[in-house]
Amino acid sequence: xxxxxxAQFINPETPGYVGFANLPNQVHRKSVKKGFEFTLxxxxxxxxxxSTLINSLFLTDLYPERIIPGAAEKIERTVQIxxxxxxxxxxxxxxxxxxxxxxxxxxxxNCRDCFKTIISYIDEQFERYLHDxxxxxxxxxxxxxxxxxxxxxxPFGHGLKPLDVAFMKAIHNKVNIVPVIAKADTLxxxxxxxxxxxxxxxxxxxxxxxxxxxDAESDEDEDFKEQTRLLKASIPFSVVGSNQLIEAKGxxxxxxxxxxxxxxxxxxxxNDFLKLRTMLITHMQDLQEVTQDLHYENFRSERLKRGGRxxxxxxxxxxxxxxxxxxxxxxxxxMIARMQAQMQMQMQGGDxxxxxxxxxx
Amino acid sequence: xxxxxxxxxxFSGLPETRTDAAMSELVPxxxxxxxxxxxxxxxxxxxxxxxxxxxxxxQMRKKTMKTGFDxxIxxxxxxxxxxSTLVNTLFKSxxxxxxxxxxxxxxxxxTVEIKAIGHVIEExxxxxxxxxxxxxxxxxxxxxxxxxxxxxxxxxEQYEKFLKEEVNIARKKRIPDTxxxxxxxxxxxxxxxxxxxxxxxxxxxxKVVNIIPVIAKADTMxxxxxSEFKQRVRKELEVNxxxxxxxxxxxxxxxxxxxxxxxxxxxxxxxxVGSDKEYQVNGKRVLGRKTPWGIIExxxxxxxxxxxxxxxxxxxxxxxxxxxxxxxxxxxxxxxRLNDNGGLPPGEGLLGTVLPPVPATPCPTAE
Numbered sequence: 086x087x088x089x090x091x092a093q094f095i096n097p098e099t100p101g102y103v104g105f106a107n108l109p110n111q112v113h114r115k116s117v118k119k120g121f122e123f124t125l126x127x128x129x130x131x132x133x134x135x136s137t138l139i140n141s142l143f144l145t146d147l148y149p150e151r152i153i154p155g156a157a158e159k160i161e162r163t164v165q166i167x168x169x170x171x172x173x174x175x176x177x178x179x180x181x182x183x184x185x186x187x188x189x190x191x192x193x194x195n196c197r198d199c200f201k202t203i204i205s206y207i208d209e210q211f212e213r214y215l216h217d218x219x220x221x222x223x224x225x226x227x228x229x230x231x232x233x234x235x236x237x238x239x240p241f242g243h244g245l246k247p248l249d250v251a252f253m254k255a256i257h258n259k260v261n262i263v264p265v266i267a268k269a270d271t272l273x274x275x276x277x278x279x280x281x282x283x284x285x286x287x288x289x290x291x292x293x294x295x296x297x298x299x300d301a302e303s304d305e306d307e308d309f310k311e312q313t314r315l316l317k318a319s320i321p322f323s324v325v326g327s328n329q330l331i332e333a334k335g336x337x338x339x340x341x342x343x344x345x346x347x348x349x350x351x352x353x354x355x356n357d358f359l360k361l362r363t364m365l366i367t368h369m370q371d372l373q374e375v376t377q378d379l380h381y382e383n384f385r386s387e388r389l390k391r392g393g394r395x396x397x398x399x400x401x402x403x404x405x406x407x408x409x410x411x412x413x414x415x416x417x418x419x420m421i422a423r424m425q426a427q428m429q430m431q432m433q434g435g436d437x438x439x440x441x442x443x444x445x446x
Numbered sequence: 447x448x449x450x451x452x453x454x455x456x457f458s459g460l461p462e463t464r465t466d467a468a469m470s471e472l473v474p475x476x477x478x479x480x481x482x483x484x485x486x487x488x489x490x491x492x493x494x495x496x497x498x499x500x501x502x503x504x505q506m507r508k509k510t511m512k513t514g515f516d517x518x519i520x521x522x523x524x525x526x527x528x529x530s531t532l533v534n535t536l537f538k539s540x541x542x543x544x545x546x547x548x549x550x551x552x553x554x555x556x557t558v559e560i561k562a563i564g565h566v567i568e569e570x571x572x573x574x575x576x577x578x579x580x581x582x583x584x585x586x587x588x589x590x591x592x593x594x595x596x597x598x599x600x601x602x603e604q605y606e607k608f609l610k611e612e613v614n615i616a617r618k619k620r621i622p623d624t625x626x627x628x629x630x631x632x633x634x635x636x637x638x639x640x641x642x643x644x645x646x647x648x649x650x651x652x653k654v655v656n657i658i659p660v661i662a663k664a665d666t667m668x669x670x671x672x673s674e675f676k677q678r679v680r681k682e683l684e685v686n687x688x689x690x691x692x693x694x695x696x697x698x699x700x701x702x703x704x705x706x707x708x709x710x711x712x713x714x715x716x717x718x719v720g721s722d723k724e725y726q727v728n729g730k731r732v733l734g735r736k737t738p739w740g741i742i743e744x745x746x747x748x749x750x751x752x753x754x755x756x757x758x759x760x761x762x763x764x765x766x767x768x769x770x771x772x773x774x775x776x777x778x779x780x781x782x783r784l785n786d787n788g789g790l791p792p793g794e795g796l797l798g799t800v801l802p803p804v805p806a807t808p809c810p811t812a813e
Contacts, residue, residue: 132636155682156640194643195589210620241634241663242526247554248588271666273737341668346740354738 120179122228123369124210126260127184128203128252129237130191131159133267136233138326139184141350144155145171146328164189164202183378186232193250200252207231207259232376233296233365234260237267238321244283245291259380261296261372263364264288269323269356270341270348275284277323284321295320298364316364322357325350330423396402511672514566514573516623517764518604520655521578522597522647523632524585525554529661532630533578535744536756540722541565541578555583561622581762585643592730594647594691601626601655605779625776628691628759628766629655632662633715635677640682645721648688654775656691656767657672657685658759662751664717665742672717679715689712692763696770709758716755719744 126136131153140146154162167186172179185206189201210230217226234256238249253262266280268270288295298317301310327350331340339350350358365372392403492497521529536538541563562802564577579600584593604625611621633644647658659679667675683690692710697703721744726729733744758766 130636131641132634132638152636155678155685156642156645157682157686159639159642194589194646197589199588212745239526239634241524241528243554246525246586250587268666270737270739271663273735287693343665343668343740343742345742346737 117178120181122181122183123233123373124183124185124229124231126187126203126207126231126234127237128187128190129235129267131188131310133237133239134326135186135235135237135267137328138265138267138324140328141326141358143171143182144366145172145173159189159192162192164199166202166206171333183229196248199248200255204255205250205254208384211259212383212388213384214381215388218237230259230376230381232369233372234262234365236262236264238264238284240268240271240280240323242268244280246288246345250293253288253290253295257294258383261375261380262293263296263361265361266321266323268325270325270343271310272323281319281321281323295300295327296372296375298368310313316360319357319426322361322364324358324361325356326358463644511572513620514575517579517626517768518562518579518626518628519578519759520581520597520601520626522581522584522629522631523634523662523772525582527632527634528720529630529632529662530580530719531722532632532660532662532752533601534722535553535720535752536759537567537576539565539567541567542578554585554586556668558583558593560600567715577624590643593643594650597647598654599650599795601777605776606783608776609780609783616788623768625769625771626655627659631657631659635661635663635717636673637675638677644684645686645688647685648690650712652688652690652778652789656693656770656775657688657713658691660755661715661717676715676717679712691767691770693770696774713751713754713758716751716758718752718755719750720752736765758762 096348125139127139160352165188167188168185170183171180174180175258187203190196195235207230214228216229217223236253237247238245253264256262266284267276269277272280296311299322301313306340314369316339325341325348326337328346329339330337330339331347333340333347333349338347338352341348341350349355352396353359395415453590477652478571514672516792519533521533523529561580562577562579564575566575567574568574578714581597584597587593608623608625623659631644631648633640635789648659661675661679663670675773689695692706694710697706719735719742721733721742723733723735725734725736725741726732727734727741727804732741732746735742735744743749747753
């Protein structure tokens, strides 16, 4: 805080300016250089427009050579997990996006085992991260944990299906669920409102924990607060995806052309696509944090608790190490105690023969 | 067929499509040929005078108008595909299950239920006793194995009922016909292909009842997506050997064949949209769905194929549906029953015991 070296200040006109207000910029620059990683999982029945929506959200084509199997082939198929990674760059900011697709979900006549594959995938990613985190070299931990799961609800039903409820209950403690109503152009506005309300009621009825947007802080500006409020009111988002350019009202927009009109993807009156995109982008950081602080920690504590009962060898090693550490601790404590006692004796000896404080530690 | 905006349903024209007597009185026989004279009468009419054979058509017409028609239509498909709305739209009345209970917030039943609701509707002096058989719970569970069994059982039970009446010593003059004449199967408009459950259902049931596959909520698809999807569905049905109505093997003559071929290969499965709400479009009141980007008109052939389905089921093929049910599906069932019973009618087994109807699957039925 010396005024003697003005050359060091970034803004020398402000007296008392230290400069750590510049820290966020430094963090920002570092993260921009490092780039962001995000893993998004999409789950839903075949034909709900998941791939189209992902392509629309990120303006890419993640599935260039796609072969859609016929019904007879689907009978034999089990749920697969397909992860594709794409690097997107925008204004110097790099995003390494991994989209985990789950083809085969909900197709079979008997879907009882539908979600086992998916749950084990999620657990596997947590397990791997836990292993890396506990390892010796922690420099380059790759974070493949699923940060967010878009669950596609069919617009054709009257709400959640039994399969939807069962699946969401099975994963709501492992991943952030964002429910999405697919193919929203099937519904009139009234039907959409009714369906959204019905879904929210059913989610509450079954105690399903979906991802909740954090409330805007009181020090944020009004616009942001209003935006957050609008976003929260529109959950679950009802979206339409498309990458086709259609001519409408004199300009080219992304949309779907019907004989009775054009559905515009980016028109907030037609569907909630923009809201979904905003939510994802502005809350990407928060989604990652919640995954780390809540879901991962849950997994970790469960895992370590179980770890005590699991493998015998690991058990023994851990116990041994624990015992040794405890012994070492005790030894050190005793040493400190002795040293303290010695010091006190010396001090007492120096002071005189009061002898009042004669207690040993 | 261009009476798109009138409320004319069309079934009062029925007696003219087939000149047979009321179905319920017939003893099973091969289809009687229409009563048309072999040689043109006009050559002789000047010499012999007018006989009046052709008035038989008018007599039959009067009779059938008095007795009225039975028509039983079943709707099958996952919850929320618009089955009840479509049936209401087809018959321009509130005839479906949803109409009788205003509460649209019903829970999905745990097993497949069969709910039959009957109404009498009248048009042009012709009375029709319409029964709509709904199947809530089909395809909605996590485990949908064998969910078609209750449906198959219901259909066979109706055949059994009819058979019992037929073999009675003191038969009723007009056997009440509860057999399912037509089954509308609703395909979900995924845009990809049929679902495994669709295939299984249609494979099992196309042998016992007339199935008409219908693509539900077709306003989800653009025109290209629609035609691609229809082609794919048609191909899948063909590859899997599923004979939907009108079945190729039952085409009577060349005229039928060409007409039905056109329907089979181009129009079916019909991509439909249903609605019971009216809106004003270009000065006319039309049935439709209002969205922020336009109004979808149900009876506009550029928007969806509802009008084609309606004409097909009601205006042209209604009587044929009943005939195929009676002459083919019912006959197949009857033959199997008699064979199983050693050539004797049911109720007269070796020890006089009553044998159960075919097949015996343990599933619940309502009503």
